[in-house]
Amino acid sequence: xxxxxxxxxxxxxxxxxxxxxxxxxxxxxxxxxxFGVLASFFVISSLADREQVVAxxxxxxxxxxxxxxxxxxxQLPRDSGLAGLAWSEVGRVVGQTAATTxxxxxxxxxxxxxxxxxxxxGQAVVGIAVSAGLAPSTALxxxxxxxxxxxxxxxxxxLGEVLAEATSGAQIRTIDIVVDAADAAGVAxxxxxxxxxxxxxxxx
Numbered sequence: 001x002x003x004x005x006x007x008x009x010x011x012x013x014x015x016x017x018x019x020x021x022x023x024x025x026x027x028x029x030x031x032x033x034x035f036g037v038l039a040s041f042f043v044i045s046s047l048a049d050r051e052q053v054v055a056x057x058x059x060x061x062x063x064x065x066x067x068x069x070x071x072x073x074x075q076l077p078r079d080s081g082l083a084g085l086a087w088s089e090v091g092r093v094v095g096q097t098a099a100t101t102x103x104x105x106x107x108x109x110x111x112x113x114x115x116x117x118x119x120x121x122g123q124a125v126v127g128i129a130v131s132a133g134l135a136p137s138t139a140l141x142x143x144x145x146x147x148x149x150x151x152x153x154x155x156x157x158x159l160g161e162v163l164a165e166a167t168s169g170a171q172i173r174t175i176d177i178v179v180d181a182a183d184a185a186g187v188a189x190x191x192x193x194x195x196x197x198x199x200x201x202x203x204x
Contacts, residue, residue: 050075053084053107054093060102063118063178064143064161068094076107083109118163124184125163125176128191128198132171135198140165140175145201148177148187152195158183159201 055074060066071094073087084107085093099114106112119125128148140146140162147157160177175198179187190196 050077051084052076052087054087054090055084056102056104056106056108058104060098061161062098062101063120064098065141066093066096066098066102066113067143070094070102071108074105074107085110119178119181122181123178124181125178126160126184126187126191128175128177128187128196129194130173130175130191130196130198131194134196135173135175136200140198140200146175146177147199147201148179148190149197149199150190150195151197157199158187160187 052073053076054071056070057072058070060070068090071090073090076084093108093113096113099112102108102112134151142162142164144162146160146162148160149155149157158179160179160183163176163178165173165175177187177198187196
């Protein structure tokens with residue numbers, strides 16, 4: 001009896017040549033590089049279509065002096081049609097008076113600046129004479145928010161905004177404060193009786 005021994009079949013393993021892997025990696029790398037170039041191009045193009053302008057960082061009430069902390073740079077599309085002031089002109093904005101109430105996020109335009117009439121509608125300016133210890137030791141500046149307190153009763157007091165300050169004597173300071181017209185008589189009476197204290201409030 002003849003026994004035939006079958007020769008083992010050789011198994012064929014499919015292998016991808018290293019060159020193919022290399023070419024695929026090169027193609028992927030080239031694609032990523034091209035994408036990066038395009039992305040950079042669009043970012044640069046987008047920035048080129050914008051300009052840095054002066055925007056409002058916090059509320060500035062009409063008639064108040066604009067301070068450096070009141071403004072911030074913002075990006076504005078060149079085709080927005082809004083004539084914003086360039087950030088390079090921020091020195092022209094700081095120190096000016098707000099012609100209207102400026103709100104956070106608002107772009108500052110030339111019409112936002114100027115001397116607003118003081119007192120405005122519904123307002124009055126009252127000169128308050130205070131002695132040492134009844135007002136902050138440091139000089140008050142235009143636009144500072146204050147409260148006029150009755151020293152005999154206390155309470156929250158009458159809110160106002162400093163217009164100017166002068167020294168009447170060694171111990172007396174006179175502070176011109178813009179208040180609501182309805183509060184003017186009461187504030188003047190406190191000043192006349194020597195019972196008014198001026199308290200500096202936190203900025204908005």
